[in-house]
Amino acid sequence: MTSKTNLPVWKTVSIGINQKLVEEIKGLASGATDLAFIAPISQKKYTLDPDAFDIIQKPAFKISKLPKTIQLAITSLRSLGLPDGTCYNDIFAAAQSEGLQLCPAETGFQLLVQYMGQLYKETLVIAM
Template sequence: MENKTVWRKITLGDAWGVDKLVAALGKNRHMIDPAAEQIMRTPEFNTGHIASEIALTKVVLKELGLEDGVGYADIFAAAGKAGLKLCPPELGPRLRLAYDQPYEETLVVAMVPIKDEDQLASVFTVHHWDWGQGLGACCCGISDKEDDWHADSEWIFRLSGRWRSKSSPYH
């Protein structure tokens, strides 16, 4: 894969908590899928307390040499070899707020999956379909063997940037 360029920069942190994010999404008339709000309200989801900017890139999985039916372990391994980094969970709702998305686009946020109330690991999606622009959550299956991602799906990875959060494993 050739060197990826910066697709967009997003500022995270700045003491935005879950309630402020949910309120901002509602104020901007962005739909929040129930599963997305569920994972936002877990202890694994956190927001930074100091504003910092991260650089993002948009990647189609086949650009990483991946084929249809690929799972998370393979996606993350291929991304790591290409110098791409996982995003903090806060990126999902912050990207939804900042991105005026074209119709019929769905982007998957490359992040460590967070378990929903049914204990199914999920990641955020940012999408624009007939019902409007929204923040969703995509179930990753019970195990990495069940992911079954399409090679033409578009993912958002982090190129650079650090953020600080008391419990963030992503520094």
């Protein structure tokens, strides 16, 4: 979630960038999810999760028209005063009442490119 609260900023991410890379991914054949490709801006190799590949392939997936920076925060159900098993709508409502905002859809993709320190087994759930 993007933070406008007193929560510590976990990561600062630029959105509205990497349009050419998204176009490359959209041009890959379906089923090419285990292909590695090179990001022109960083010269790092990436492999896409099949779900991420599917999301990027959808016509609705767009990169923001104007570059900007967003600040991401990590929170938990407990810190929002919610029990395990709470539905997403209730989580989003509680987070919004704490001053958090939903992330733009491209956040996960931009994290893939910009967050090179992600641990192999680390799973990030992005509220968007």
